[in-house]
Amino acid sequence: MEKSLKFYLSLSLALLLFSCNDNDKESSLVYLEYSESFYQGTKENLNLLSKSIELDSENVDSWRELSIPFLKRGIPHLWKKNMDKSIEIDPKEWQAWRGYNYLWFYRDYKKAIADFDEADNLDANFIAQAQGHSVDYWRGIAYLGLKDYKNSNYYFDKLIEKETEETGEDWVEVTAFLFNGIAHYENNNDSLALHNIDKLLKYTNNNYADGNYYKALILEKNGNVKDAIELTNLAIENYKEGYYNYRGYVETLRQIYMEDLLLLKERLTKKQ
Amino acid sequence: MNLKKILKISGIILGSIILIIVALACWSYYMYVYSLVPEGEKFEHSADYIDPEKALLNDGFKVCNEQHIFQYYNPERATYSEGKNGLRKFVLSNYKNNNYIDSGYLNIRFVINCEGEAGRYIIHENNLDLEPQNFDKDLVNQLFEITTQLKKWNPNFVRDEYRDSYMYISYRIENGEITEILP
Numbered sequence: 001m002e003k004s005l006k007f008y009l010s011l012s013l014a015l016l017l018f019s020c021n022d023n024d025k026e027s028s029l030v031y032l033e034y035s036e037s038f039y040q041g042t043k044e045n046l047n048l049l050s051k052s053i054e055l056d057s058e059n060v061d062s063w064r065e066l067s068i069p070f071l072k073r074g075i076p077h078l079w080k081k082n083m084d085k086s087i088e089i090d091p092k093e094w095q096a097w098r099g100y101n102y103l104w105f106y107r108d109y110k111k112a113i114a115d116f117d118e119a120d121n122l123d124a125n126f127i128a129q130a131q132g133h134s135v136d137y138w139r140g141i142a143y144l145g146l147k148d149y150k151n152s153n154y155y156f157d158k159l160i161e162k163e164t165e166e167t168g169e170d171w172v173e174v175t176a177f178l179f180n181g182i183a184h185y186e187n188n189n190d191s192l193a194l195h196n197i198d199k200l201l202k203y204t205n206n207n208y209a210d211g212n213y214y215k216a217l218i219l220e221k222n223g224n225v226k227d228a229i230e231l232t233n234l235a236i237e238n239y240k241e242g243y244y245n246y247r248g249y250v251e252t253l254r255q256i257y258m259e260d261l262l263l264l265k266e267r268l269t270k271k272q
Numbered sequence: 273m274n275l276k277k278i279l280k281i282s283g284i285i286l287g288s289i290i291l292i293i294v295a296l297a298c299w300s301y302y303m304y305v306y307s308l309v310p311e312g313e314k315f316e317h318s319a320d321y322i323d324p325e326k327a328l329l330n331d332g333f334k335v336c337n338e339q340h341i342f343q344y345y346n347p348e349r350a351t352y353s354e355g356k357n358g359l360r361k362f363v364l365s366n367y368k369n370n371n372y373i374d375s376g377y378l379n380i381r382f383v384i385n386c387e388g389e390a391g392r393y394i395i396h397e398n399n400l401d402l403e404p405q406n407f408d409k410d411l412v413n414q415l416f417e418i419t420t421q422l423k424k425w426n427p428n429f430v431r432d433e434y435r436d437s438y439m440y441i442s443y444r445i446e447n448g449e450i451t452e453i454l455p
Contacts, residue, residue, distance in 0.1 A: 037301075041319035041343075050314045069319035072343065074379045074440030074455075076402040078319075106377070107444055107452040108400070249345050250455035257357055 028056030032065065041069030060089040064097070071105055072249055079105075095119035096130035100138055104250050109145040116142065134159060137176055144179055145253055149187035156180035174203050175245055178210055182254055190218050209235040209244035213256055216264060225271045232265045320438040322381060322394045329420060333391025335383060335436040342428050342437040345455075350384045350437045353424035360453055363443075366418045372448030374407045375400050378415055379442045384425045386434040393420065400446075407445075415443055 031052035038045040046069070052062040067082035083101065086094040099115030102108045116135040119128035127134045136159040143152035156176050163172045181196030193214070200211040212235035219228040238244060239261060245252055317323075320343065324330045335341060344350040352359040376399040383392040395416060399405040419441055428437040444452035 043313065043315050043318050046315040046319060047310050047313045051310045072345070073320045073438065074381050074442055075319070075396060076377055076379065076398045076442075077396070077404050080402040105454065106402070106442075107454065251356055255356070257355055259355065259357055 024055045025059075028052045028059045028062065031055065032059060032062045035062075035065065040065075041073065045069075058089055060086050060093065063089065064094060071101055076106070091119070092122050092128075095122065096128040096135050096138070099135070099142075100130040103138060103142050103145070104247065107145060109142045112142045113139060113146075133173065136162075137173065140176065140183075141179055141253055144183050144186075147186070149183045152183040153180060153187075153192075156183070169199070170203060172199075172203075174200050174208070177203070178208075178214075178245060179253070181211075181214060185214060185218065190221065194218050204243070206234070207238050207241070207243045209238035209261065210254075210256055211235075212238060213261060213264065216268070220264075220268060220271075225268055229265065229268045229272070232261060232268060236261050236265070320381075322383065322392050322438070324392060327392040327394055328416070330392045333383075333389070334385060335392075336386035336434075337436060340435070341383060342430060342435050344384070344428065344437050344439040346428070346430075346437075348429045349426075350428040350439055351426045352422055353388070353426055359422060359441075362422065363415075363418055363453060364450065366421070367414065367450060369448040370410060370414075372408050372411045372445075374411055374448055375446045376405055376407065377402065377442055377444055378407055378412065379440055380416060380419045381438065381440040382419075383436055384427055384439050385436045386427050388425045388427045388434075390420070390422065390425055390439070411445075411448065 029052070031048050035045050035048035035052065038048070046066065049062050049066045052059055053066065056062075063082050064086040067079045067086065070076075070078035070082070079101070083094070083098050087098055095115050096119035099112040099119065102115060103112035116128070116139050119130075120135050122128065127136060129135070130138060136155045140152050140155035140159065143149075143155065156179060159176055160169075160172050160180070163169075177196045177200035181193045181200065184190070184193035184196060197211050197215050197218070200208060201215070204211065206212070212231045216228040216231040216235065219225075219231065236258070239256075239258055244256060246255060320341070342350075354362070376397065379396040379398070381394050381396065382390050384390050393416070395412065397405055397407050397412065422441075425439070427434040429435070440455070442452075442454040443450050444454070
């Protein structure tokens with residue numbers, strides 16, 4: 001009898017704790033949802049996220065959300081602490097994202113590649129993604145940052161081949177052609193650089209400043225100054241119209257500016 | 273009064289009532305959510321906050337709206353007057369590696385006011401693993417001095433007005449050399 005009583009009491013306690021735990025998890029999600037009613041990084045937003053985590057320390061979305069304001073505001077140690085916690089809880093979802101952050105906000109190409117590789121190893125049947133692109137795309141960029149052109153081209157070629165096969169070449173992200181072309185150009189492989197830049201220009205109707213700029217550089221190398229000037233003028237027009245590669249929060253890799261285009265034009269004009 | 277007029281007036285009344293109900297619902301929701309913000313808060317300020325009392329070069333520095341300082345990226349960037357290339361050129365041509373052996377990120381956060389002036393600086397020092405560390409004092413002083421010499425900025429422009437915004441410059445340093453200037 002006494003044993004049964006103990007058993008039922010323990011069971012009731014366990015059920016009570018389990019239900020509290022479930023309630024806390026639900027409340028945590030509610031706090032996360034409410035945190036989105038305030039601008040990212042405001043005191044209210046941060047405190048609601050903090051409460052969400054207090055209720056459920058395994059709420060990975062709250063940890064990740066809490067990391068981002070510090071990433072965008074240049075406070076590295078507070079970003080890292082919270083982002084690392086996200087990966088501890090759900091590496092499949094967030095490992096590639098941390099790599100993406102290392103790549104753009106810290107230009108730590110080695111750490112970014114390590115995260116992309118790790119993310120890719122977590123699921124053999126699936127290429128990990130972050131910010132709408134596969135880790136192959138991000139690895140291509142990270143290796144370009146390292147000036148490891150061979151690996152950069154390897155990942156871009158892999159990506160382009162796969163996407164062409166699955167959805168068609170016109171669905172490939174155009175900057176994959178751009179960065180692949182730049183890696184070939186910097187590796188003095190002009191014909192492959194031109195091949196990729198031409199693809200970029202094909203899918204942007206020749207309206208892409210970076211494409212026309214790099215094509216002009218290749219033509220300049222080959223002594224075709226007249227056509228290079230024409231393309232530079234076109235690149236200047238593209239740039240004025242906002243058709244160039246850039247990112248929202250940070251400078252992109254090999255970002256071109258109007259002064260780069262004007263300098264090229266000046267140099268080419270002198271050669272004429 | 274003809275039917276058309278009656279319908280028109282009824283429509284206006286009904287529309288106004290719906291509008292008031294929607295506004296009330298939004299206000300109630302907002303107040304409800306606001307009431308959920310925990311008391312005895314862990315965060316006393318927004319993520320970007322720089323305490324004017326603790327900040328460097330804040331004396332005489334004025335912001336246009338202390339209550340609403342935007343982010344540099346939002347929505348039209350606050351930028352250096354000579355562009356990113358100009359900023360890079362200025363920093364790199366003035367910085368000298370005095371046999372430093374430090375590596376890490378030296379981040380300097382500050383405010384660009386609505387007139388394009390910079391002030392209210394704060395420094396964060398982290399190693400390459402993004403953990404807090406102290407750099408060589410001379411290196412910090414040198415980069416702080418150079419950064420504060422970046423005087424003219426294009427202020428953020430939001431809803432037809434120039435606004436104040438938070439800005440930061442992150443120097444990635446490897447063995448005393450600046451290898452990246454972000455963002």
